[in-house]
Amino acid sequence: MNLPRTQPARTPPAPRRSAVLAVLAAAQFTVMLATSIVNVALPQIRAGVGLSDGGTTWVVNAYTLAFGALLLAGGRAADLLGRRRVLTVGLALFAVASLAAGAAASPQVLIAARAVQGLGAAAIAPAALALVMGLFPSGAGRGRALGVWGAVSGAGGAGGVLLGGVLTQAWGWEWIFHCVALGALMVLAAVRVLVPGTAPALGRGSGRFDLLGAVTVTLALTCLVWGLTEARGAGWTGGRVLGALAAAATLLAAFAVIELRRPNALMPPRLFGMGRVAAGNLLMALLGSVWIALFFFLPLYQQQVLGHGPLATGAGQLPLAAANMLGSALAPRLSRRLGATTTVTAALLTEAAGLLWLSRISADGSYVTDILGPSVVVGLGLSIAFVQLTELAVDGVPAQDAGLAGGLVNTTRQVGGAIGLAALATLAGSVTAHAGVHEPHGEALTAGYRAAFTVSAALLAATALLAPPLTRRRRARTAVVPAPPAPRKTRTG
Numbered sequence: 001m002n003l004p005r006t007q008p009a010r011t012p013p014a015p016r017r018s019a020v021l022a023v024l025a026a027a028q029f030t031v032m033l034a035t036s037i038v039n040v041a042l043p044q045i046r047a048g049v050g051l052s053d054g055g056t057t058w059v060v061n062a063y064t065l066a067f068g069a070l071l072l073a074g075g076r077a078a079d080l081l082g083r084r085r086v087l088t089v090g091l092a093l094f095a096v097a098s099l100a101a102g103a104a105a106s107p108q109v110l111i112a113a114r115a116v117q118g119l120g121a122a123a124i125a126p127a128a129l130a131l132v133m134g135l136f137p138s139g140a141g142r143g144r145a146l147g148v149w150g151a152v153s154g155a156g157g158a159g160g161v162l163l164g165g166v167l168t169q170a171w172g173w174e175w176i177f178h179c180v181a182l183g184a185l186m187v188l189a190a191v192r193v194l195v196p197g198t199a200p201a202l203g204r205g206s207g208r209f210d211l212l213g214a215v216t217v218t219l220a221l222t223c224l225v226w227g228l229t230e231a232r233g234a235g236w237t238g239g240r241v242l243g244a245l246a247a248a249a250t251l252l253a254a255f256a257v258i259e260l261r262r263p264n265a266l267m268p269p270r271l272f273g274m275g276r277v278a279a280g281n282l283l284m285a286l287l288g289s290v291w292i293a294l295f296f297f298l299p300l301y302q303q304q305v306l307g308h309g310p311l312a313t314g315a316g317q318l319p320l321a322a323a324n325m326l327g328s329a330l331a332p333r334l335s336r337r338l339g340a341t342t343t344v345t346a347a348l349l350t351e352a353a354g355l356l357w358l359s360r361i362s363a364d365g366s367y368v369t370d371i372l373g374p375s376v377v378v379g380l381g382l383s384i385a386f387v388q389l390t391e392l393a394v395d396g397v398p399a400q401d402a403g404l405a406g407g408l409v410n411t412t413r414q415v416g417g418a419i420g421l422a423a424l425a426t427l428a429g430s431v432t433a434h435a436g437v438h439e440p441h442g443e444a445l446t447a448g449y450r451a452a453f454t455v456s457a458a459l460l461a462a463t464a465l466l467a468p469p470l471t472r473r474r475r476a477r478t479a480v481v482p483a484p485p486a487p488r489k490t491r492t493g
């Protein structure tokens with residue numbers, strides 16, 4: 001498939017770059033907002049559309065599944081077709097799907113609209129990150145830009161819970177989707193005005209899309225994420241779950257073989273030999289496994305145990321969001337002063353400490369005594385780690401692969417989150433079921449949440465131990481060439 005070429009992009013002047021960064025950060029905020037904004041409103045959505053228990057979970061899963069499975073294809077499409085073009089198409093698709101979700105009168109329409117939302121998000125996230133990398137070359141400027149990126153990513157997750165509570169309580173669940181659609185349209189208009197056009201990053205010789213590789217990895221990730229989300233309800237030994245995970249493993253193996261043999265590979269193996277890309281993505285997957293679970297369990301504890309309403313639950317996320325924004329602003333400065341390895345290790349240990357603090361929640365506790373302090377500590381550690389790992393995951397990546405690198409780091413976070421949430425939800429459910437035999441319902445739920453937070457803290461502590469050997473920049477070895485032998489003196493006479 002031959003791909004069109006556009007005129008080369010012009011780098012905007014410094015004042016305008018700030019405006020462009022704000023627009024691209026707003027695009028990322030919209031994507032993150034759609035991930036969490038439905039969490040508080042799920043009971044109202046279920047009643048309004050007539051969803052079953054399984055259908056309710058797919059209001060979340062349909063978006064997550066499409067988003068996670070298509071990110072690699074979206075990132076490569078951005079490199080091949082032009083990042084601004086892919087970003088605008090993704091925003092338009094995202095806005096239309098959001099409007100359809102808000103107007104849905106049946107479960108089928110709502111779940112399909114959420115899947116199309118995920119498709120749009122899979123185009124938006126890698127294209128926007130690649131544009132940020134193009135505007136800010138490696139160095140202090142890129143560090144500050146990724147600090148903004150991290151701030152809006154964390155704020156989108158926490159802000160979604162707050163905004164979902166406010167809109168659901170004031171105007172009804174439909175408005176959570178209408179609000180997201182309005183935001184996407186505003187960002188789309190700003191992109192058209194402020195973001196300069198970009199030429200396809202890959203040269204003419206690379207202008208073919210690896211369709212076979214894209215289909216294979218998309219099917220593999222679809223099976224993986226679907227199997228993991230089903231495991232939360234059906235258990236890990238269910239036939240459908242095991243079949244989906246086996247299919248995912250087979251397809252991923254096939255994808256690896258395909259990529260080794262194709263000159264225009266969707267995921268060229270050379271990418272993992274650049275800078276610290278492999279280390280950044282591995283650690284991001286481990287961070288993501290805890291990140292998504294945090295925003296799943298914390299609102300549940302507030303509503304089901306402490307008895308908070310949607311608005312109070314959303315407002316309770318504000319300190320976490322503020323800590324996230326502060327940590328994202330501090331991350332570039334800490335990295336310059338302490339180095340990447342020390343910064344990411346300290347951040348992971350900080351978040352682990354906050355989660356260990358959360359593991360002490362009680363059934364008769366309160367927001368101030370049980371949630372406020374640890375959520376601030378978690379927010380600081382999470383944001384600093386996210387900014388630093390994003391920078392490591394694009395370390396040394398050339399401009400022509402920036403979209404793919406952005407898609408990869410988002411994929412590892414999403415897939416890591418799906419694995420972590422499935423495992424932690426299964427653990428929490430098992431502990432709750434066991435405790436429910438001899439404890440009141442609130443005590444049993446709290447025991448399950450405590451177990452999830454304890455394991456999350458242990459996982460992040462182990463991740464912090466992995467960070468130093470993985471992220472230290474290794475010095476290139478220089479070959480030692482022996483000096484040539486001195487010329488032999490000859491006698492004349």
